[in-house]
Amino acid sequence: MTARRAPLGLVAGARSGDKGGNANLGVWTRTDEAYQWLAAYLTVERLRELLPEARPLEVERYELPNLRALNFVLVGLLGEGVAASTRMDAQAKGLGEYLRAKHVDIPESLL
Amino acid sequence: MAQPLRIANCSGFYGDRLAAAQEMVDGGPIDVLTGDWLAELTMLILAKNQMRDPASGYARTFVTQMEHVMGTCLDRGIKVVSNAGGLSPAGCAAAVQEVADKLGLNPSIAYVEGDDLMPRLDDLRAAGVGFENFDTGEPLGEHQVITANAYIGGWGMAEALAAGADIVITGRSTDAALVVGPAAWRHGWARDDWDRLAGAVVAGHVIECGAQATGGNYSFFQEVPGLEHPGFPIAEVAEDGSSIITKHDSHGGLVSVGTVTAQLLYEIAGPEYLNPDVTARFDTIALAEEAPNRVRVTGVRGQPPPSTLKVSMNYLGGHRATVTLMLTGLDIDEKAALAERALWASTPGGRESFADTHVQLIRSDQDDPATNEVAVAQLRITVKDPDERKVGRAFSSKVTELALANYPGFFGGPGGTQSYGVYWPALVPRDLVWQEVVVGGNRTVVES
Numbered sequence: 001m002t003a004r005r006a007p008l009g010l011v012a013g014a015r016s017g018d019k020g021g022n023a024n025l026g027v028w029t030r031t032d033e034a035y036q037w038l039a040a041y042l043t044v045e046r047l048r049e050l051l052p053e054a055r056p057l058e059v060e061r062y063e064l065p066n067l068r069a070l071n072f073v074l075v076g077l078l079g080e081g082v083a084a085s086t087r088m089d090a091q092a093k094g095l096g097e098y099l100r101a102k103h104v105d106i107p108e109s110l111l
Numbered sequence: 112m113a114q115p116l117r118i119a120n121c122s123g124f125y126g127d128r129l130a131a132a133q134e135m136v137d138g139g140p141i142d143v144l145t146g147d148w149l150a151e152l153t154m155l156i157l158a159k160n161q162m163r164d165p166a167s168g169y170a171r172t173f174v175t176q177m178e179h180v181m182g183t184c185l186d187r188g189i190k191v192v193s194n195a196g197g198l199s200p201a202g203c204a205a206a207v208q209e210v211a212d213k214l215g216l217n218p219s220i221a222y223v224e225g226d227d228l229m230p231r232l233d234d235l236r237a238a239g240v241g242f243e244n245f246d247t248g249e250p251l252g253e254h255q256v257i258t259a260n261a262y263i264g265g266w267g268m269a270e271a272l273a274a275g276a277d278i279v280i281t282g283r284s285t286d287a288a289l290v291v292g293p294a295a296w297r298h299g300w301a302r303d304d305w306d307r308l309a310g311a312v313v314a315g316h317v318i319e320c321g322a323q324a325t326g327g328n329y330s331f332f333q334e335v336p337g338l339e340h341p342g343f344p345i346a347e348v349a350e351d352g353s354s355i356i357t358k359h360d361s362h363g364g365l366v367s368v369g370t371v372t373a374q375l376l377y378e379i380a381g382p383e384y385l386n387p388d389v390t391a392r393f394d395t396i397a398l399a400e401e402a403p404n405r406v407r408v409t410g411v412r413g414q415p416p417p418s419t420l421k422v423s424m425n426y427l428g429g430h431r432a433t434v435t436l437m438l439t440g441l442d443i444d445e446k447a448a449l450a451e452r453a454l455w456a457s458t459p460g461g462r463e464s465f466a467d468t469h470v471q472l473i474r475s476d477q478d479d480p481a482t483n484e485v486a487v488a489q490l491r492i493t494v495k496d497p498d499e500r501k502v503g504r505a506f507s508s509k510v511t512e513l514a515l516a517n518y519p520g521f522f523g524g525p526g527g528t529q530s531y532g533v534y535w536p537a538l539v540p541r542d543l544v545w546q547e548v549v550v551g552g553n554r555t556v557v558e559s
Contacts, residue, residue, distance in 0.1 A: 009330065012330075013329070013330035013331055013369065013372075013373055014330055014373075015323075015328065015330070015373045015374070015376050015377050017377050017378040018151075018378070019378055019380070019536075020151065020245075020246060020534050020535075020536045021246060021247075021534070022246060024376075024377070024378055024379060024380065026373070026375075026376025026377065026379070027376075028369075028372050028373065028376060030369060060380065060381070062380070062381045062382060064376075064382060064393060064394055065394075066394055066395065066396055066397060067372050067375060067376070067393070067396065067398070068372070069372060069375075069376055071376055071379055071380070071381075073380050075246065076246075076247075080428065080533040080534065081151060081152075081532075081533060081534030084428050084431075084495075084531045084532065084533045084534070086431075086433070086469040086471070086491075086493040088471075088473070088491070093328075096330070097330070100330060
């Protein structure tokens with residue numbers, strides 16, 4: 001299978017937000033083929049490689065094949081919540097678009 | 112079988128589009144107008160408002176929206192169900208009553224109380240409720256709590272509607288409960304109709320954030336027509352708990368399997384989505400595009416909810432100040448290090464004198480920059496402390512004093528000082544919380 005280096009966002013949508021001090025990062029695809037690849041590719045370890053901000057954190061990962069989606073919870077990314085957070089993006093609104101901008105090896109057949 | 116109940120959303124947060132209520136009422140047929148005005152941060156903001164003015168504590172924009180649509184809603188029998196009551200459902204109801212009086216209208220206005228645990232906090236703690244942090248397990252300790260609200264479900268709203276209310280105002284009900292309550296009332300669901308309730312929770316979760324279901328904040332935004340002004344979403348909830356997510360035909364935006372999927376993933380954790388009335392299994396949701404801008408939601412399974420309710424608490428954390436220094440061109444790391452060294456050296460007691468500090472160097476600068484702006488990196492320094500004086504002028508003046516005496520190209524400087532709250536999620540046993548529904552002066556207690 002040949003792969004091409006391209007932004008993850010070409011094959012995946014994302015939506016992110018805050019729950020207290022945790023950030024949630026949902027990633028979804030539009031075809032079963034793309035989901036099969038994403039579910040195999042985007043492990044917690046891979047997410048930590050892509051997002052250095054997640055490396056020191058506990059990361060929960062959930063599969064929702066019925067929605068062709070993965071959901072990650074980045075525990076403690078936002079510290080003590082939006083009001084106390086010192087992050088530029090205190091509510092993790094842009095976290096999903098940040099992940100989509102990361103370049104990864106995507107199978108040609110999905111592009 | 113009863114017709115599906117058409118529930119329109121007109122608000123995803125306190126500050127959302129003011130005209131949305133009018134747009135949803137005028138845009139086509141609906142049965143219920145609802146919306147969410149409360150976020151974790153909003154409860155804190157309302158508490159700060161209430162400290163300045165005891166008569167406040169609710170979302171005032173909702174009252175303005177009622178001024179826009181109350182007459183039409185009463186004419187057409189559209190029920191209004193809102194959590195804009197925030198910390199003061201009774202105060203919000205009184206403000207809406209004033210609007211009615213001014214307009215010469217006579218709606219039945221109900222409100223639901225019981226979520227606010229502040230008056231009972233000492234008793235609950237004495238009774239052994241620890242309010243340990245739900246995420247970290249830490250004890251609450253001696254923090255100065257300023258809000259404590261249990262997330263309540265939809266049965267109080269259903270009770271109010273059954274008693275003939277035209278407008279129902281709650282405090283910290285869950286966002287999804289604003290759909291569960293009206294649907295349970297209209298379709299006569301039982302408390303253990305788990306699958307039906309779970310279907311309504313999913314529909315409620317999809318429409319609770321306004322235009323995020325209709326193309327707003329959507330990764331594939333280039334595919335959404337009319338995103339200059341997307342319409343707000345509608346859930347048509349059927350008797351069996353299935354629903355269709357849609358929007359008014361004349362409104363901009365898009366309802367597709369994609370836009371609904373994206374919103375389903377917002378602010379969730381695992382496949383079990385906990386709500387006070389039911390736990391919805393998000394791994395059982397099936398989505399299908401029935402027609403353009405009509406997405407059918409079926410198959411949702413529900414389970415009994417946990418024996419605890421989530422509590423949203425905020426305590427005063429202290430004061431903080433953030434300084435943003437702009438660093439241009441070469442030697443960014445060294446420039447940042449110099450600024451930081453000088454700043455801490457000029458602060459009595461140094462960096463260690465603050466309760467907490469946070470330093471971030473944002474390397475937005477580019478090599479061989481094409482324009483001035485892309486030559487600039489940002490050094491953000493935040494200091495926090497319980498003592499307002501330490502992070503106030505004493506700190507900002509030390510930053511200002513660096514202007515001519517530090518790295519080349521110095522610009523930027525201190526922002527304001529603000530007090531900040533800390534969000535503290537906790538749990539309370541369900542049987543210690545009840546809802547009190549007030550309609551026309553009659554108070555009814557409803558189990559949580």
